[in-house]
Amino acid sequence: MLYCADCRELMDAPCPKRRHVTRVPEEGDPVLLFRGDAVQAGILDAMLKEAGLPFLREGRLGSGLTAWAGEMLESYSIYVPFALYDKANELAMVLKTPPQGPDAGTEAAEQENL
């Protein structure tokens, strides 16, 4: 298991992005747990708080753009310390499960492009 300090993501191989440093993850490293819209991030936010797990929530657009584009268009990333990643990931699995229904394929494709 490797960790890219620039992407803040766990990966199996060195990060393909230029000049990114990949190393062995340390306990306190913030690791990307989930990326999604305001509703999904809000649900996970509440679940992590209830479980007493520390986390970091960041918007992609920044506050200025959020005010302009609206909260619903914002994409949020939630990070947890590497030491708590497995525990937090169990909670996040609920949101990571692909939605059922005719739109499922489209949504999965959109997620891939992020």
Ligand SMILES: [Zn+2]
């Ligand atoms: Zn990277």
